[in-house]
Amino acid sequence: MNIMVIDDSLAMRLIVMKTLREAGFDGHEIVQAEDGVQALDMIRAAKPDLVLCDWNMPNMTGPELLKAINDDGINPPFGFVTTEATKEMKDKASAMGARFLIAKPFTPESFKSTLSQYIN
Amino acid sequence: MNCCVVNNETNQPKLPATLPGFESVKRYWDRSSKCITARVLPGQYYLSNKDEIITTVLGSCISACIRDPVAGIGGMNHFMLPCGKNAGTCEHDSAAARYGGFAMEHLINDILKYGGRRERLEIKLFGGGKMLGLMADVGQRNITFVKEYLQTETLPIVAQDLGGTCSRKINYFPRSGRVMVKKLGLSQGIELTRREREYLRSLEQAPIEGEIDLF
Structure with a gap:
């Protein structure tokens, strides 16, 4: 599966990706984007199977x-x-049409319970 | 400096409203500095665009004082990393990084929300002392985390007073960026260590976790 992580904070993208692994979602391709503009180009080029997106970002916010x-x-x-x-x-x-909203700080357990239905 | 409007009838200073979301932070009129002062406790953060002092007392905890001088907005957080399962060693684990990242991001995001720009952020760091009575050197662990976080975010530190064996009282003026640091004596350090140990225990026993909403 292809999972996209979008956040303007590199530190937070790394934390999200590490938490995905700790939640047991290993072996999937994870791509990163640092704002909505970059993410939109990437989503149009290759539709991801799941998008985890920050809310406030420069250039284009999560809701935009x-x-x-x-x-x-x-x-x-x-x-x-x-x-x-x-x-x-x-x-x-x-x-x-968002499927969920996870408020930080999150845990591997909260990722697992929320995301299992979307990640094989 | 007098940075408060005084009520002519009562001669008492009027506390201007806080920014939304910071009503729970205790504020008072400080007679010596003649300024409204907001006291930030462990786990809290405070943001202001007014001429206020933000104060806290640190042992092994860290406070990041962050502002955008152009937008005229700044604030202070006060946090410690939880030790999690390896409490004896307090190794740098992912649970700690998630909590520390949350503490830093909350303050930075709020500054950006009020017109701040990431490239203009002025960051000053304080605390991280090695306090007697706390297991392992949690102060150094907190310092290592916050420096790695800011390096990853490519956010420069313009001033710092970290480590050592003392506790510190910090007065931060978010409008000017000025910081006054007072090193505290041993007796104050003992009481502070007791409070920080309680804070650390509360983080370990009831880990802070955000809500999840499924639609």
């Missing part, structure tokens, strides 16, 4: 990216992994 791929008719399972998680954010994420 989700809208863009919705407009393109590309619908990979898409979820947010964010520092802040207000009710407004959750309502917006749900309305836009």
